[in-house]
Amino acid sequence: MPHVIPWSELPNLDEVAPLYGRTPAALADRAAGFPVDVSGHALVGERGVEAAAIRVLDAGACVLAQLARAPGLPPEQALPLVEQGERWTRAHGAERLRVSLWGTPDLGPLLAARGYVLTERFLRLLLPGPAMAPGSLPAGVRPSALRDVGVERFLAMSNAAFATVPGALPLTVDDWNLLAASPGYRQDLLCVLVDERGPLAFVRSELEGSTGSIDALAVDPRGRSLGLGRWLLRWSAQALLAVSCEAVDLWVAESNTPALRLYESEGFRLDKVRESWERAL
Numbered sequence: 001m002p003h004v005i006p007w008s009e010l011p012n013l014d015e016v017a018p019l020y021g022r023t024p025a026a027l028a029d030r031a032a033g034f035p036v037d038v039s040g041h042a043l044v045g046e047r048g049v050e051a052a053a054i055r056v057l058d059a060g061a062c063v064l065a066q067l068a069r070a071p072g073l074p075p076e077q078a079l080p081l082v083e084q085g086e087r088w089t090r091a092h093g094a095e096r097l098r099v100s101l102w103g104t105p106d107l108g109p110l111l112a113a114r115g116y117v118l119t120e121r122f123l124r125l126l127l128p129g130p131a132m133a134p135g136s137l138p139a140g141v142r143p144s145a146l147r148d149v150g151v152e153r154f155l156a157m158s159n160a161a162f163a164t165v166p167g168a169l170p171l172t173v174d175d176w177n178l179l180a181a182s183p184g185y186r187q188d189l190l191c192v193l194v195d196e197r198g199p200l201a202f203v204r205s206e207l208e209g210s211t212g213s214i215d216a217l218a219v220d221p222r223g224r225s226l227g228l229g230r231w232l233l234r235w236s237a238q239a240l241l242a243v244s245c246e247a248v249d250l251w252v253a254e255s256n257t258p259a260l261r262l263y264e265s266e267g268f269r270l271d272k273v274r275e276s277w278e279r280a281l
């Protein structure tokens, strides 16, 4: 009988990592930086790990993110992971479950048959060419070290900037400490911009193998449309290409028009599309 268990109860991530095209070590590094209410789960059946997803506990809508299944497994056999996610969502008193798919689009019609509605498409964009130089910052804006800004003020700005962004999760100081202590965290790939009133914008990237990923880019509402988003994007792409990565990628919700326009205008091109489905419970 297939059953769902946390990744932490598996002997290792050897069977989970290939579902995400990662090495076990790279996936373990990622998982070490997950926020407190985020955890990987696997559906284990006769063939071992048959599917996996990342649970995100949220008061209003729980999320089964990056639901991936083993190659050759019929899509309906991944559904117990979704059913278990629905029970877990109800048990936490949340009213909705969002399921985002990872390379398994044929699960979509099965989710639709269970009453799920397609609510968002997430796009992976790639920068094929060299990055442009960031240029100069507006007067009064400068880069600053995180220790000078303070983690709490930094997170307050970041959470305010991401408040309406699909798929974004507010981070607590504990979440940040986990991320900053994880092996994949690179202090040299974080840039925080400040003005005389405090933190204004930031970008954070990671390096995995020869690919650099821009994980988070945000500008506080009071600093928007001044060119800071473009400056940070160029800074990040240049920093990644300088540490010998061959490509730069990022994910963006299709409905996030400001970010999508920015990325397209900087030369990022569509690589993959992943769907996100949602259902009231």
Ligand SMILES: CC(C)(COP(=O)(O)OP(=O)(O)OC[C@H]1O[C@@H](n2cnc3c(N)ncnc32)[C@H](O)[C@@H]1OP(=O)(O)O)[C@@H](O)C(=O)NCCC(=O)NCCS
Residues within 6 Å of the ligand: 161, 162, 165, 217, 218, 219, 220, 223, 224, 225, 226, 227, 228, 229, 230, 231, 251, 252, 253, 256, 257, 258, 259, 261, 262, 265
């Ligand atoms: C996306 C974001 C980072 C842009 O930052 P910004 O500093 O306001 O953007 P810039 O001033 O550098 O503008 C650069 C380009 O972005 C696009 N853009 C910015 N705001 C836009 C808007 N409201 N509508 C449409 N396009 C917009 C434009 O192409 C703009 O170029 P232009 O000025 O030549 O027209 C900012 O809106 C933000 O923090 N949003 C919330 C967090 C977020 O969505 N992060 C990305 C997650 S993937």
